[in-house]
């Protein structure tokens with residue numbers, strides 16, 4: 537890729553839009569583009585994700601089990617040949633200007649994702665020139681469904697295509713991850729970007745985050761009489777990002793202590809409980825608990841996958857409950873709202889339930905017997921509202937394809 541960069545500074549215009557169905561989203565995106573910039577644009581989309589199990593394992597080199605969902609970020613885009621970047625958010629109704637060749641960060645957080653992707657692409661020898669674009673999306677923000685990874689993936693996919701950079705999907709995932717690290721300050725793993733780019737309809741993916749080997753598993757809970765439903769607490773507690781980085785640091789600390797005795801340990805996922813026990817007295821108690829959770833979670837992912845393949849949804853569901861217990865007690869990334877919903881699921885006889893994603897708010901993911909679904913959702917929502925003063929949002933999950941180019945819809 538080397539030697540292809542260094543044209544004039546790119547020029548970008550962006551817009552972000554929320555809610556609406558697929559076709560509306562596509563039309564809204566391109567008609568907004570026509571309104572703002574005139575003429576036609578190429579249209580791209582990248583979805584959010586769910587993760588069935590394997591939480592906080594990605595940056596520990598472990599397994600995750602995500603799938604892309606039918607909610608996405610859309611990007612209508614066209615090169616403009618200018619050097620100034622004008623960025624507009626439809627959701628926020630804001631315009632931003634920036635130049636990827638300059639060090640100055642855009643003022644608004646949402647624009648930094650776009651800027652970061654441009655910068656990371658340039659850094660890797662890609663070509664990024666000026667463009668106008670509109671971003672629209674129906675991935676709920678702050679719900680733990682990876683709207684930010686979807687934004688990065690849509691941007692990276694689009695830039696790769698229109699500027700013919702030839703980056704692989706893995707490269708694009710790494711560009712999205714580096715954007716989070718370097719421009720947002722979240723030291724995330726690779727799961728969200730991977731799921732958004734590699735998703736396949738009707739399949740979840742088991743990704744080994746150390747080797748990036750992955751395997752698709754057909755996932756069709758409906759045919760076995762189950763549904764997968766998300767309950768969104770609609771809260772996102774402050775400090776989630778710094779707490780996330782803190783958890784990562786604890787894990788790296790525990791892994792480093794184990795490595796001193798067992799040099800083959802690159803990530804925490806390479807260790808087992810026995811090795812962790814050996815270093816117990818040498819690391820802070822908090823780091824021990826974090827590591828205990830992660831090592832347990834590694835085994836749960838494998839048990840979950842075997843159970844799914846054997847059609848044993850009960851065992852798979854039990855793994856989800858155990859994961860939640862670990863996330864709440866040992867990893868301490870849950871919150872009262874999430875714990876409430878998982879408890880409500882247990883009490884209603886739901887097969888499996890747990891908080892999903894980074895934590896401190898967002899959704900629970902529930903594997904529920906289809907015959908129980910309605911009553912569970914009704915009762916859990918009612919109890920939640922009584923307790924917390926607002927009802928959770930409910931999303932049914934459809935496992936969908938990953939990022940791609942979308943045929944531009946007619947807009948009149």
Ligand code: GLA
Nearest residue numbers: 591592724725726727893894
């Ligand atoms: C966030 C991060 C991911 C992953 C999850 C927790 O979604 O972006 O990389 O660490 O939290 O599993």
